[in-house]
Amino acid sequence: MSFLNWSVAPEGSTPTQRENFRKVIIDGIGIGIASAAAPFLPVFLARLGATNFQVGLLTAMPAGAGFLFAILIGAFLQTRKQVVPWFSGARLLVISAYALTGVLPFVLPNDQIVIATLIIWALVTVPQVIVNVCFSVVMNGVAGPKGRYELMSRRWSILGLTTAIAVALAGQILDRVAPPFNYQVVFLLFSVGGLISYYYSSRIELPDQEPPPRVPGASLRARASSFVGLIRGERAFVSFMTKRFVFFTGSALAVPIFPLYYVRAVQANDAWIGIINTAQAGILLFGYFIWLRFSKTRGSRFVLLWTTFGLALYPALVAFTHDVQLITVFAALAGIFQAGLDLVFFDELLKTFPAKYSATFVSFAQSLQHLSTMLSPLVGTLLADHIGLGGALLVSASIRLIAFLLFLRGK
Template sequence: MGRLKTAVGTVLEDLRQRDVERAREPDVCKTDRNIRINVYHGIVSIISVNLAAPFIGIFAVKLGASNFEVGLLSSGPALVSLLSMIPGGKFIDRRPDQKRILGRLIFLQRLFYLFIATIPFFTSDSRAPLLVAAVALMNMPASIANVGWQAFISRIVPPARRAEAFASRNRLMNLVGTLVVLLTGRIIDVVGFPLGYQIVFAAAFVVALVEIWVFNHIDDSTAKSYGPADILTPDKASKGVLASIVDDIRQIFRQGPFKRYLLASAVFYFAWQTPWPLFTLYQVKVLGANNLWVSLLNLANTGGSLVGYGFWVRMMNKHGNLKTLFMSSIWIFIVPLVYGFSHSLTTVAVFNLLTGAIFSGVNLALFNALLEVTPEENKATYIAYYTTAVNGSAILAPMAGVALLDALGFFWAFMVCAALRIAGSLTFLVVNYLERRTSSRPSATTGTAVPAS
């Protein structure tokens, strides 16, 4: 009880501190405080998201969505991101008031939850298309905010503290987020369709207002750089948008580590996301999952991740980001494999404990590796191009999964997806090898052997 009071007291002190008091703090204290507030923001953010996002797939099925429309719930947002990431990243890089812009983008994204809550009031033939459109369009402010947040927080949290700081954030986000999903699923099942869904979608927007308030308490005075970006020079602007993008791509491809990581990630994300719509369809149509079961599956996943984060932080500190990324991602083929042989939600839930531990390493290493290989200057623009490339593959991945399902059925579609995931993970092993070889070239010229990793 005493520890709880201390923790609550720390939270209140962090959020109540005035600007004058912050200005007198040493930079080290500001960084510590920002890391804590980043954790608080993550917790409130995941509450808002998990009140709605995990149930959109089932909501779509109940609205009468076809398999194709369920696939569009993944492909649609990826397409919108593809169109908005690069101009959004350039816009963020040029703005000195990034924190304020990010708050507005978060508000716009969460505003769509209110619209989704009204969809059952429309005619039955328009509900599923409206949901697909809303989920796609809400990803425009969401994707730009995500790019901006990654660039913003990379200047707030020093590289030496990122692994532990983001692991703590992710660990608590997973724990709180899963409890929210568990409670929300039960509420929806008790209240029923469609009112239960409408209540939680509206609540997601209300919590988002608190999320923005917490985010605004991050002190950006210690950020490394907040000036306008110079990647879009006057010369490039005079060439027009297309010529500017071509010049940007040329510059990106001169950044060897970033280029290799981008290409490997595009392959990996395609393999990772191909079975996503299949999981939802299999859970609901074959295994008969309701909202409570969706919550339980998330709970099992979180249980594994709570154990996994500590292990993967040690691996990252010992082996580096890229090698840890391969070591964790090589095991994600287990998920479609288990689905292919499973005829019980209980079996899936048990294996979710293992996959939760695995994916905690994948998510942590993906993010930290991206920040490691991305140049400090114009970071939001680089991340925008990276995310655009990733989403380019993600547009095709869910539709490829649905096509595999239609052609092969669930079992063989899952087997193909498992093989794809192994191949996708191997790309990070190749990138890690190339990075080690590149860094060892000076030694190689003197005849020094490079030990194998």
């Protein structure tokens, strides 16, 4: 299969499906460009003297908003005939935060930039929640139940390739341009990807969804009881979400630890940090292809078990070395397993509930995920203060391993 064939819809697609497929892929390219700035945001704060806790807030703040508002946003979106405008508009707002961050060194002294950056990212937490809920709904609408692996493997492959190239370029800019202008250039330049994303994602055409009937005059308690009953009635969903929650807890714990470990323990420069992130993002292109083949020949359970096990080992391997070249190899291997995990978690989640209630179930799943990503980064940074950055990575590995064992026991 050539790379060109990966950028077009599968055979048998309708003209609208083909056009939607193309828009989703190009949207992924825009997001790949914008995402190149993401690995350097915590590094930017760390180099400005931000505390471990402040770096952890970058992950904890959007997670807190997600935990508080995801279910409410899901209930709202469930009543909308079209979620595409909400998806594309909210995404543009989130990526605009990179541009605003890039402007800060022009207008503020260094000792105020950390707080101002955190305020900017706090303001876009609700739009980020909207994006997270809408994403699964929109992608499922574009792909359908039989095309999810195909669509997402192609989108994420091209996104990964784009991000890898852009991150490598960002790392070189940061290493060659004098601070503080180097970070300004990166944040402003790569936020242009948000405009590409908005142009194409806002033009995705999906049929209107029929909102579920509302019971007039129902009390808040009655609606909450109905919601809980709807969730509990899907046992496969509850089982999968419990195990996924444990895995995400272990993963989120390490999110602020990795950049801190690179800067403070390994003492890697920005160019090497760019190479590490490029290795992890670039290998996704091949990882998606590998796991797509395995899903067809060995099934989803094979993909689920091997990817959760492989990613459980990753933080532990990094914790035992300060060799930046070896860390780059580990990051590349983790990228292969991450590709499979992205695919299998996305597909398995959407199998566990009725499609007509997508916004409701996805929002609940997002709320649980945000609970772990809200608390775990803060726990991780607190652990790092007491047992060191390497010790925090080992705790992350242990929690991921527990999640793997839970999936192993399940049927």
